[in-house]
Amino acid sequence: MMLEVTNLNVFYDNIRALTDVSFSVEEGEIMTLIGANGAGKTTTLITLSGLKKAQSGTISFLGKDITKTTPQSRVAMGMSQSPEGRRVFPGLTVLENLEMGAYLRKDDISADMEKVFAYFPRLKERRKQSAGTLSGGEQQMLAMGRALMSRPKLMLLDEPSMGLSPLLVSEIFAIIRQLNEAGTTILLVEQNAAVALKLAHRAAVMETGRIVLSGTGEELSRSPAVQKAYLGG
Amino acid sequence: MLFLSQCINGLQLGSIYALVALGYSMVYGIIRLLNFAHGDVIMIGAYIALLTIGAGVNPALAVVLTILGCVFISVLIERVAYRPLRSAPRISLLITAIGISLLLQNLAQLLFSANTRPYPGAAIIPTKALRLGALSLSLSTIVTILVSVGAMTALHLLIQKTRIGKAMRAVSEDTGAAQLMGIDINKVISVTFAIGAALAGMGSVLFCCRYPIVNPNIGSMLGLKAFVAAVLGGIGSIPGAVVGGFAIGFAEVLVTALGFSAWTDAVVFVILIVVLLFKPAGLLGRGVAEKV
Numbered sequence A: 001m002m003l004e005v006t007n008l009n010v011f012y013d014n015i016r017a018l019t020d021v022s023f024s025v026e027e028g029e030i031m032t033l034i035g036a037n038g039a040g041k042t043t044t045l046i047t048l049s050g051l052k053k054a055q056s057g058t059i060s061f062l063g064k065d066i067t068k069t070t071p072q073s074r075v076a077m078g079m080s081q082s083p084e085g086r087r088v089f090p091g092l093t094v095l096e097n098l099e100m101g102a103y104l105r106k107d108d109i110s111a112d113m114e115k116v117f118a119y120f121p122r123l124k125e126r127r128k129q130s131a132g133t134l135s136g137g138e139q140q141m142l143a144m145g146r147a148l149m150s151r152p153k154l155m156l157l158d159e160p161s162m163g164l165s166p167l168l169v170s171e172i173f174a175i176i177r178q179l180n181e182a183g184t185t186i187l188l189v190e191q192n193a194a195v196a197l198k199l200a201h202r203a204a205v206m207e208t209g210r211i212v213l214s215g216t217g218e219e220l221s222r223s224p225a226v227q228k229a230y231l232g233g
Numbered sequence B: 001m002l003f004l005s006q007c008i009n010g011l012q013l014g015s016i017y018a019l020v021a022l023g024y025s026m027v028y029g030i031i032r033l034l035n036f037a038h039g040d041v042i043m044i045g046a047y048i049a050l051l052t053i054g055a056g057v058n059p060a061l062a063v064v065l066t067i068l069g070c071v072f073i074s075v076l077i078e079r080v081a082y083r084p085l086r087s088a089p090r091i092s093l094l095i096t097a098i099g100i101s102l103l104l105q106n107l108a109q110l111l112f113s114a115n116t117r118p119y120p121g122a123a124i125i126p127t128k129a130l131r132l133g134a135l136s137l138s139l140s141t142i143v144t145i146l147v148s149v150g151a152m153t154a155l156h157l158l159i160q161k162t163r164i165g166k167a168m169r170a171v172s173e174d175t176g177a178a179q180l181m182g183i184d185i186n187k188v189i190s191v192t193f194a195i196g197a198a199l200a201g202m203g204s205v206l207f208c209c210r211y212p213i214v215n216p217n218i219g220s221m222l223g224l225k226a227f228v229a230a231v232l233g234g235i236g237s238i239p240g241a242v243v244g245g246f247a248i249g250f251a252e253v254l255v256t257a258l259g260f261s262a263w264t265d266a267v268v269f270v271i272l273i274v275v276l277l278f279k280p281a282g283l284l285g286r287g288v289a290e291k292v
């Protein structure tokens, strides 16, 4: 098991955001968490990355308990995240943003840079430009490229389709599939349930801080409850 | 010729303000704190030079010890007083900084008494004048300008080109995203305080060579003026701190040259009020860069 989350409880002051959240991600798969606004998807991801502390519960990554470790040690172990809202560094150039993604690496990163540019050729054209001047779609590509630069074993993607045109959404999702086929395990958070369920091997549905359903992507897209709530059926 | 020598005067004073203002702006940029203890670290630096040179230490070594001392105190203050409040409301952090400022001043009074003492400026930079045609420049003026410009160039290169410099920019733009990159923000914040304090240490030596007296309060006025310089340039902006520092230096020299030397401090605060009223983001500030 690559990632095992057990009974995670997370609060913002007194507001409970996650209640006994448990799920796992297996090596090599695409797992997706879907759910409505405020369900707790982003809270789950930032707790996995260590930006938010869990009140109780455990996170185990590659067989090690990482619940209390620092964010940087999780990156060093092979976890990286493309966060909600992209959060590229606007005043840094595209190249510098990618360098920050490789912050903990001591080896040569030029090959990885080329790999990112192969996935996202538009970033190469704009590599000297400051990230704040990129379009929303380009910033999304940069956020994903930046997350790739640490050579992650597990990539956490928070709503990569947010605010993108349908054409760009399918482009981004095709790249997620390619990344997965090249060996990266992926945990994808999406509101765009239709696309996410089609792509994912396994999926779970979150509602008000709990996981209420889980199964294979196919199972969930056939489930009447999911169809009614998330697929407009 | 008088005009030129006044310009050089302004350049000297301005470069000292710029060195100190950089520390304010860098710290604000990275943790959104107006570090009111910054000026008092400069005062501590003055005592370090005074006491070590008084004890017979080689002046060059005393300068190094001053800089190291300022770095040590600043990093310690951040570690002990500010870091535990990282997620507390911003106002708690600000009040703590004011408290630390008062603590340092009172500590200095207790340890060194409130008496004003002469600073051994002449031992650090010999009082020599160089003639350039009709222009006469003191050695300390030349050293101040060269050291400041050198330090600012080095800082610029560090922030633009090095790994730690880029990490500092990343943390100041988005601390959470920087953590997702694996950047150890505690380390970056410590380094930022250390660099700001090293510049303040240089500022301490250069300022005291120009006004060679030391008492526990010398840091507060210098600190306040540098703070105004940082706000004028746009708090958080590094080029802004430099521009603001020179602007305040020139303003002071101008007011003095016009015969209103008693008004220099007042003019600085009038500048602060005008900036806050009409251009709160400062000359080179990035709009309202408040972070949630």
Ligand SMILES: Nc1ncnc2c1ncn2[C@@H]1O[C@H](COP(=O)(O)OP(=O)(O)OP(=O)(O)O)[C@@H](O)[C@H]1O
Binding pocket: A012, A015, A016, A017, A035, A036, A037, A038, A039, A040, A041, A042, A043, A044, A084, A191
């Ligand atoms: N910084 C915060 N302070 C207080 N409450 C928060 C904070 N961030 C999130 N919450 C609350 O936690 C709950 C879960 O929010 P979260 O952002 O994890 O949801 P989400 O599933 O990612 O939603 P969305 O699809 O809108 O991004 C919500 O009720 C939200 O209001």
Ligand SMILES: [Mg+2]
Binding pocket: A041, A042, A043, A084
């Ligand atoms: Mg979210």
